[in-house]
Amino acid sequence: MQSTKGLALEVRLSAFIDGEVTDEDRKELEQLIARDDEARRLLETLKSGTAFGNKAFEEFLHDPVPLSLVRGIKQGTAANPKAARVIPAAARKTKVKIWPRALAASVTLLLVGGSTGFLIGKTSDDDARLTKTAAARTWLDDIADYHRVYSRQTAEHLVEVRPSSDGRMESWLASSVGVNFSLPDLGERGLTFEGARLLVAAGKPVAQLIYKNDSGDVFAICFLKGKPGQPDSKMTESINDDISMISWQKNGASYVVVGPSSEANLEQLADAVETTI
Known part of the structure; x- marks a missing residue:
């Protein structure tokens, strides 16, 4: 494990929830949470988001993801490399990994948004084809x-x-x-x-x-x-x-x-x- 000192509090607390902090960081964060109301509220918010992300991600694992959505994500990332840079520069320098629960929440939001767009787009395309066929x-x-x-x-x-x-x-x-x-x-x-x-x-x-x-x-x-x-x-x-x-x-x-x-x-x-x- 590596020290999270110097990183944003949200990142440090996410690592704390996942048990990915050093003993020194853990003691420091426990003391901060005990005396700081804002830190406690942020911790509870992250815990709630993590629980929701884990549950939603688990459900998505059992559902098929449209092939066109996967291709769209890959093509979008390739076309815009900057979009893939989601870790702050400081975090990259310390080689802090993305913790599983934070990743689960992020992937959940991505899949929800992408799937919704896919369904809306597919419905619109189908309606357009049906209208064109009926008119023809x-x-x-x-x-x-x-x-x-x-x-x-x-x-x-x-x-x-x-x-x-x-x-x-x-x-x-x-x-x-x-x-x-x-x-x-x-x-x-x-x-x-x-x-x-x-x-x-x-x-x-x-x-x-x-x-x-x-x-x-x-x-x-x-x-x-x-x-x-x-x-x-x-x-x-x-x-x-x-x-x-x-x-x-x-x-x-x-x-x-x-x-x-x-x-x-x-x-x-x-x-x-x-x-x-």
Whole structure:
């Protein structure tokens, strides 16, 4: 053990608590504590902080520390070497070591602050990514998700409403979506009309007309009411994993023809729908 004389009282009392002082220093500090109220208050404060630091540090030892936090601490120290100099110059000259309990309290504060910043930063980054992802999705993404589910249903559950000859299905869809339409007859294209569903995409009602070919492949025509003043647009093809879609805008409505990505004639099918619907 080495003498702590000449060091700050806080440092000397921390060493006293840890038993890291010489006999001469210990006797001197005991006498100081006995006669000096301020020294006693400082001693009690250090004891309380040490107990809290030990307990918190022990709890942190059982919790995983984020790898990015560890890297951040290392990089911060490397980028700013002065930040690592926490021992006074006088203490370095006497080669007084950092006592375990004082170190525990310091590391605790570092981890609490660093972990809080990590969690807040991570939450902010996640929220930003979710917001960006939500903003990037379109009604076509919702349609692709629906089609992927419904196209795998059996004939009993493939549609919500079966075809009828009285026009009630068409009236129901038109009034629900706000778009008048004529039911396309795609028999010459090898497709049989199975029925319809009412969906929700981008927060708006969408009509879905469902067809099936002889191979059991499911095709759909979906449409919703467009925004006021929305101009007509040419057909655009897009691929969503195993699903191919051809979409366009016409007369204040948005349309899309959906089918398997392996279908080579989907563009011709969309042309037939566009002229008859």
